[in-house]
Amino acid sequence: MDLQLTGKVALVCGASKGLGRACAESLVREGARVAICARTKETLERTAKDLGAEPIVADVSQDDDRARLVAETERRLGPIDILVNNSGGPPPGGWDTHGLEVWRAAVEGTFLSTVDLSRRVIPGMRARRFGRIVSLTSYGALEYIPNLLLSSSIRPSILAWTRAVAREVAADNVGLVAICQGLFYTDRVQALVGLRAQQGGITPDEALARWVAEIPMGRMGEPGELGDLVAFLASPRAAYITGTAVVIEGGILRRLT
Ligand SMILES: NC(=O)c1ccc[n+]([C@@H]2O[C@H](COP(=O)([O-])OP(=O)(O)OC[C@H]3O[C@@H](n4cnc5c(N)ncnc54)[C@H](OP(=O)(O)O)[C@@H]3O)[C@@H](O)[C@H]2O)c1
Incomplete structure (x- = not known):
């Protein structure tokens, strides 16, 4: 199947290693022109060279960095067709492990980064009548994972936000999905x-x-298995899939959906 990604411009966040890197790798393989970001310059540049992607050092939890990341991607590659939201996960712990400042940082890094980056690209996507936003969350958005209370508390908000925003922009052929990945x-x-x-x-x-x-x-899971799923969901072939959470978890969840 041709995913019709040739020439599409993608920004993949948190992509110097791990799952973000796998998403970028699959998108590059399918012909997309990809910018990747992370905070550590050396690893990011090495990965960019390996993949044939554009490296942009940025911390997605910071307002200024997000603004610069989007502007710099569009300056180097052109208007963004595809955004993959991803970053490092919040720290582990239970109800009393962390103070309020850690909770605030987790909301900023995990949820508000997704909201703000998406807000910056959606107007252009609507105007051009194509856009795909894929936000990595966790299976913890659907079922509590012991000792990952921050993650399990904050990530469901991305599912709710994805559903709501998808309804608002669907008529302009802009689609949003969240990924609830299991263990990789x-x-x-x-x-x-x-x-x-x-x-x-x-x-x-x-x-x-x-x-x-x-x-x-x-x-x-192999990171490449998730990367290939994200490449499909980010493609025009997945245009009718929007607002939903897509699960890839080897069967670890016990719930029905
Ligand atoms: N792996 C799994 O099994 C699994 C399961 C469920 C959920 N998740 C979630 O999926 C996400 C990715 O997981 P992973 O396993 O791929 O993590 P990882 O191997 O630690 O990779 C995280 C990537 O994101 C970058 N990053 C971290 N914080 C960032 C920030 N504030 N701004 C920009 N880039 C940032 C890292 O580079 P720098 O540190 O240099 O910035 C790195 O490139 C995490 O949120 C994780 O909690 C993972």
Whole structure:
């Protein structure tokens, strides 16, 4: 299937490694012209070189950086057709682990970054009558993940926001979807495995095996599996899919939808 992505301009956030990188890689492979961002210049530039993407150093939790990121992407590549919202996850913990300033930063980095970046690209997408916004969240947006209270509290707001905004802009052929991904072995998950090992007094290998045992497929996902899904959802071929949350999780969720 031709995804009709050739020449489309995409901005993929949080993409120097992990899931964002996999999304950028799939989009480049399908012919899109891709800008990627992250905070650490060295890793970002190495990844950009590997993929054939444009690196733009930016912290999506910062207002000025978001404005510059969108402007710089459009200056280098042209109007943005596709936005992939992504960044580092909020820190783990329970109800009393973090003070209010950490909660505020998590809302800013996880939710408001998505809202603001999207607000900056939607008017142009509407005017050109094409746009796709894919926002990575987590399966924790649908079901509480132990010790990830910030993530599980904040991410559902992206699902609600996606549904509402999709209805407002659908008539202009601008589509929004949220991804509720399960477990993929990245630096973020490696760190969480380390934490589980420490808290449970077990080895990281044991902690990893116990987590994997919760996944009916018996393995974590390959980042490329998520990247390919996002490339499809970001493409004109997925135009009729909007407002919804798309799940990719190897069966770990127990809920019906
Ligand atoms: N991997 C999983 O299994 C899984 C499951 C559910 C949900 N998630 C969520 O999916 C997202 C991506 O996860 P991942 O596993 O790919 O994480 P990762 O391996 O830690 O990669 C995160 C990427 O985002 C960049 N980044 C982090 N904070 C940023 C910011 N404020 N502004 C711009 N770039 C930023 C990082 O580079 P810099 O640090 O240099 O900025 C890096 O490129 C996270 O929110 C995570 O919580 C992941």
